[in-house]
Amino acid sequence: MTASRPDTPLLDTVGTPEHLRKLAPEQLRQLADELRAEMIDAVGSTGGHLGSGLGVVELxxxxxxxxxTPDDRLIWDVGHQAYPHKILTGRRDRIRTLRQAGGLSGFTKRSESEYDPFGAAHSSTSISAGLGFAVANKLNDAPGKAIAVIGDGAMSAGMAYEAxxxxEQAGNRLVVILNDNDMSIAPPVGGLSAYLARMVSSSEYLGLRSLASKVANKIGRRVHHSLHKAEEYTRGMVTGGTLFEELGFYYVGPIDGHNLDHLIPVLENVRDSDxxxxxxxxVTTKGKGYAPAEDSADKYHGVPKFDxxxxxxxxxxxxxxxxxxxxGETLAKLAETDDRICxxxxxxxGGTGVDKFSQMHPDRAFDVGIAEQHGVTFAAGLAAQGMRPFAAIYSTFLQRAYDQVVHDVAIQNLPVRFAIDRAGLVGADGATHAGSFDVTYLASLPNFVVMAAADEAELVHMTYTAAQHDSGPIAFRYPRGNGVGVEMPEMPQLLEIGKGRVVRGDAKVGKVAILSLGARLEEAKKAADQLEAMGLATTVADMRFAKPIDEALIRELADSHEVLVxxxxxxxxxxxxxLLTMASDEGLTDPDSSTGGLKIRTMRLPDTFLDHDDPVKQYDSARLNAPHIVETVLEALRHNSAGVTEARA
Known part of the structure; x- marks a missing residue:
């Protein structure tokens, strides 16, 4: 049985942060409790990210x-923890549209609200963006601060430390809040640490520190430097944070991120600090306040609808x-007889299936953290030393390591295997997580082999083929979600590099040829059925390889078909x-060539970023479903929908 909407009498009076700031401090605990209940109920009805948002309610x-806010710019790293923020910033009436067509994004988004000054969905960008806002205010002599909230998971990425x-260039206009939600950094938090945090952020302490600094300056630079270091390390030993001090930050903490009596005075001190x-x-608890999420933080990080x-x-x-x-299961099985596979x-x-591999081969599984650049070059080093590394990375995240793919892998022609998950559209996660560009940015590189799996059986074959490919880098892409239900092979096949396959019709005879790469193959088959019903002999090829492209198959199809799509x-x-480059180079569409009547059409993702939506509707928007393939063929043939030739000027 599903609970009715929670009672939220205080939250009902808070539409924006301006309303929130009119409350008395002693009312904030009730507000936080109601906000947590509202978020749980909303995500229960829509699905989405749960644990991270519950952990930052009080914060x-x-x-x-x-x-x-919004004059002070609040930037949430990644943004998947920003559901409570959305509820408090004028979007509560739409919170149950999360991740749905026309509804709220699951991340922060500039076009959605003035309270989202910077869009996010990839990690570790908040400090760099916050620094940009803060320095802009400094240059314009504007008073606003930038507050970057970054989780300790995102601190595993080098970009955070680069920022x-x-x-220091931002002065007192930049505040970074490190949300440590798995105790990986913090010592135990209690009354003493809260007291120390309040003390070292207080105006009295900071004033005394400033005075001491001025006196030491009068004494001499060397003495001043020595005293500053002594104070810094003494405070670091007591409270932690020496690393951050070395990077130019004044460190305050750790404090309990769920205790408003601790948070409020410290943030007041920070706000007023010079x-x-x-x-x-x-320090926070992921999933705080909802027992199932607290007990199993990983399983309640992102959830479908729930009771x-x-x-x-x-x-x-x-x-x-x-x-x-x-x-993951195929790679783990291959590794049983090949100890070079990593x-x-x-x-x-979990998202890439490497957990399956790790269970069987823990010494050869490596989670490098949110550090795709390091992961790719690490794989290159393994390959250079004779191992067979598989870098399993989402397409959208591999973009972050493109320099390493080019410089450390492709130029050196190292046999790194790239298993590219979430290739293509990804439904509710929207544009930020769509794997739209990997074919383009990999197939343009010399030395690369690029494959795309049409179904789950093909993925088995491509994983095996990549394992056996030692002559250079190789990548294979596959979509999010479940396979199409084909029979799984008992043994994997070694695919011939650069060779496609005809799955419907005859390569030597036909009117229309549909050349599919990857998971749109089933739609290509449906389109072929409809075209055949119109009397148009149709051949369907699964190209398998974007690079090297199967030129022999393309020539054969071009010689015997009028339209290639x-x-x-x-x-x-x-x-x-x-394919168009090949056709141009070989003059396949020239009037005086043997294929002079050939018409070529390419169907691909549109040149735009598609918002979150139901996957079927996304494919419809992208015009990559069977009816759109049929329409493209008929247009090329100048046929109407009944298959009758149109007279066109």
Missing amino acids: TVAIHYIFN MNNA QGPILVHV VVTGEKKKSAAGPPAYQNVF AITAAMP TVEEAAIGGMGAH
Whole structure:
């Protein structure tokens, strides 16, 4: 049984942070409790990220209560913990549209609200962006601060430290709040640490510190430097944070991120401080206040719809295996007889299937954290030393390591295997997580082999083929979600590099040829059925390879068919572009060539960022479903929908 909407009498009076700041401090605890209940109920009805948002409820209340948002710019790293923030910033009436077509994004988004000054969904960008806001205010002599809230998981990425290394330029306009939600950094938090945090952030302490600094300056630079270091290290030994001090931050913490009596005075002190950039270290519990999420933080990080009372998730009907599980299980099995195979993931072992591999081969599984750049070059080093590394990374996250892919892998022609998960559209996660560009940015590189799995059986074959490919880098892409239900092979096949396959019709005879790359193959088959019903002999080819493209098959199809249509779930510049380049180089469409009547059309993702939506509707928007393939063919043939030739001027 699902609970009714929670009672939220105080939250009902708070539409914006301006309303929040009118409350008395003693009312904030009730507000936080109601906010937590509202978020649990909302995510229960929509699905989405749960644990992270529950962990920052009190912090969200405290920040908006103390700082003058939106003039003070609040930047949430990643943004998946920002649901409470959305509720408090004028979007509560839409919170149950999360991740739905036309509804609220699951992340922060500039076009959605003035309280979202910077869009996010990839990690570790908040400090760099916050530094930009803070320095702009400094240059314009504007008073506003920038507050970057970053989780300690995001602190595993080098970009966060690159930003911190330059943060002194922002002066007191930058505040970084380190949300430590798994105790990986913080010592135990209690009354003493809260007292110390209040003390070292207080105006009295900071004033005394400033006075001491001026006196030491009068004495001499060397003495001043020595005294400053002594004070810094003494405070660091007591409170922690020496690393952040070395990077130019004044460190405050750790403090209990769920205790508003601790948070409010510290943030007040930080707001009013004239120190340089400040880092406030708060310790929170992921999933706080909802027992199922607290007890199993990993399983309640992102959730489908669930029963708020029991925590039971809505289960989808059993179906074909998920692509990431097919990959993980296949790789683990291959590694039983090949001790050179290693698996690398960047903080996504479950999402990529590397957890399956890790269970069987823990010494050869590596989670490098949110550090795709390091992960790729680490894989290159392994390959250079004779190992067979598989870098299993989401397409959208591999973008972050493109320099390493080019410089450390491709130029050196090292046999790194790239297992590219979440290739193509990703439904509710929207544009930020769509894997739109990997074919384009990999197939343009010399030495690379790029494959795309049409189904789960093909993924098995491609994983095996990549394992055996030692002559250079090789990548294979596969979509989010479950396979299409084909029979799984007992033994994997070694695919011939650069060779596609005809799955319908005859390569030597026909009117229309549909050349599919990847997971749109089933739609290509449906389109072929409809075209055949119109009397148009149609051949369907699964190209398998975007690079090297199967030139022999393309020539054969071009010689015997009037229309060639390429279909791929990738941006412009992919397989279709490579085919057009080949056609241009060989004059396949020239009037005096043997294929002078040939018409080529390419179907791909549109040149735009598609918002979150139901996957079927996304494919419809992208015009990559069977009816759109049929329409493209008929237009090329100048046929109407009944198959009758149109007279056109």
